[in-house]
Amino acid sequence: MTTEAVPAGGTTGTGARTGRVEVRYFAAAAEAAGRHEEHVDLPPGTTVGDLLDALAERHGPALAEVAARCALLVDGVLHRDRDAPVGSAVRVDVLPPFAGG
Template sequence: MDGTTGATTGTRTVEVRYFAAAAEAAGRDAERVEVPADATVGGLLDLLAARHGDALGAVAARCALLVDGVLHRDRDEPVGTPARVDVLPPFAGG
């Protein structure tokens, strides 16, 4: 994964990893995704939901993102220029 930016499209390729219910809803554990260079947390979650349907959309509404290891919960927060994004649904237990 090189995290390159699309020169003419203003996009970048990131590795997205899904965990628990998010992986089940997406039907995969990981994928490479083109995201807008100015993506927000909410925009990225919406893009992933559009790719994988209503099941992921329902899970994504409750998810937080780890962006290169840093927790992001605010849907309006910019994602920045990550190499990896982890989609984390709420976990039970403690």
């Protein structure tokens, strides 16, 4: 993401409001990120792809590789399109493919 991250509810230099999202990692995504959850400040206009790129930059290539195969639930709604806006979501779940049914 190219704009500054500021505390939730703060503003960027342009006066636009930012939001804080809880990111939860499951299975291989948690292993690759080295954690099960974290909070991330997002500037306005952040897309699913922007978020994934920022998380990969933060946690390294192992997470980038896993995230490329993951489904993302944005406030419980499945998003596979990298251009989909995160909007005012409060939670994003990173779900790698699971074996079995």
